[in-house]
Amino acid sequence: MTTHDDQNRPMTARPSAGLRGRMQVPGDKSISHRAVMLGALAIGETTISGLLEAGDVLRTVHAMAALGARLERHRDGAWHITGCGVGGFVEPPGPIDFGNSGTGVRLAAGLVATTPVKVIFTGDESLSRRPMGRVIEPLEQFGAAIATAPGGRLPMRVTGAAHPVPVTWELPVPSAQVKSALLLAGLNAPGETTVIEPVPTRDHTEKMLRAFGAGIEEERTPEGRRITLRGHKELSPCDLTVPGDPSSAAFPLAAALICPNSEVTVKGMLLNPTRTGLIETLHEMGADITIANPRASGGEIVGDVTARTSALRGVTVPAARAPAMIDEYPILAVLAAFAEGVTRMEGLAELRVKESDRIAATAAGLAACGVEVKTGDDWMEVTGRGGEVRGGGPIATHLDHRIAMSFLVLGLAAEEPVTVDDGAVIATSFPQFAERMRALGADIEPTEEAREG
Ligand code: S3P
DSSP: OOSSOSSOOOEEEEOOOOOEEEEEOOBOHHHHHHHHHHHHHSSSEEEEESOOOSHHHHHHHHHHHHTTOEEEEOTTSOEEEEOOOTTOOOOOSSOEEOTTOHHHHHHHHHHHHTSSOEEEEEOOTTGGGSOOHHHHHHHHHTTOEEEEETTTEEEEEEEOOSSOOOOEEEOSSOOHHHHHHHHHHHTTSSSEEEEEESSOOOOHHHHHHHHTTOEEEEEEETTEEEEEEEOSOOOOOOEEEOOBOHHHHHHHHHHHHHSTTOEEEEEEEEOOTTSOHHHHHHHHTTOEEEEEEEEEETTEEEEEEEEEOOOOBOOEEOGGGGGGGTTOHHHHHHHHHHSBSEEEEEOOGGGGGSSSOHHHHHHHHHHHTTOEEEEOSSEEEEEOOTTOOOOEEEEOOTTOHHHHHHHHHHHHHSSSOEEESOSGGGGGTOTTHHHHHHHHTOEEEEGGGSOOO
16 A cells, blocks of 8 residues: 655645635544554444544554454445454455554554564655664563664564453653553463653543543653553453544634734644643634634544634744644644744754654755744754745655654745645645645645646
8 A cells, every 4th residue: 555655756735825714624533543553452343434544544454454353434434343342353365554653653563562463564764763672671561572773773573472461550751652562462461560751642542441431540640641451351342433633724814824824723633632732732822713613523532723823933832742742743833933033943853753853854845935943852942033934945844744744834925935845745644635725715726736826
């Protein structure tokens, strides 16, 4: 399956004003991965509406099929998954390629670590640079044997434990992926698997495990959140609706803030507080963002979020907020470039190991657009230009969908167009991005088709 061909397809954004409209963004990527994985383990048929049908999640769909689950998309767009039962995965016929998806590969490693199957995981150039040690170390404690390329990189061979033992693990870095890998491994281990997270991260795995009937409990302790999962309990299938992804919504909302005379509403956006750090930060920056109709949906809270053109001011974003907006720093840095004053972002060490080194990629892109940026190991400081950003590029996306979308948004509000070297990579999380942005009035086109300007 190809989700991103080898050919870079440049894309250009040109100055645009008057972005207007109400839109939906695709389903949340984190929740989509988990829904497919737990559906693949449950006994019986799980139905998922609003699944994100983008490169990363489709990789997970293929992976679960290779491990023995049955997955079908019906005409109405809903996915129906018949699972194998906890411990019921079969050995796949060949390597499983997770493409660009760190979440997919790390969670799947957890899923197979406690089942006696041998699985080889591969990925694209970006994923093959990312560290797997953070999941390998705890998964080996369950009894899995894991071999990788030098430096704990893909390809990675996981030989699941035939007689797994439960694990207690305190997360050394705040990572929902590592937490989730452990909890998923714990499903097929006897006794209690415990994860302690000193800094809270997104809690979709815990919420969804509960919805599927897993034996999971949470407790707040002086060391942080303590999550305990009782293993060897079958999962019951669920009917799930995936809420709109706040990490995708960030792009149209950001564009509305910096393009003149704009007002954009994203309907049905996930408002889980472990994901809304960007909204909190933007409110502090003076953004006109309002939330209407908060309501429960699929065990989560969603709402309709409206952003209007705003004069932004620089702020300091504390390190403690990083997990709640970890994927939103590139677009925040773009917004900071349009603000009045300096924006300082702290606690960003994890950005170095995302789809790209996002501190380096964001800083290089901003510099190419005439914006002053300073960076350190785990911080970034953007000097706002009070609304007047030059633009330009070309911007190197480094196989990173969020770098591509962030700089296209910059190009909508800059003085000169912005070209990103690869627009195709956006399909990993938001395949309809350009089309939906155009429907709001944004001028974003593949570069060869862009108007002479
Ligand atoms: C994710 C967790 C985050 C995030 C990623 C999705 C998840 O990674 O950056 O895009 O679905 O669990 P970490 O948990 O490694 O920080």
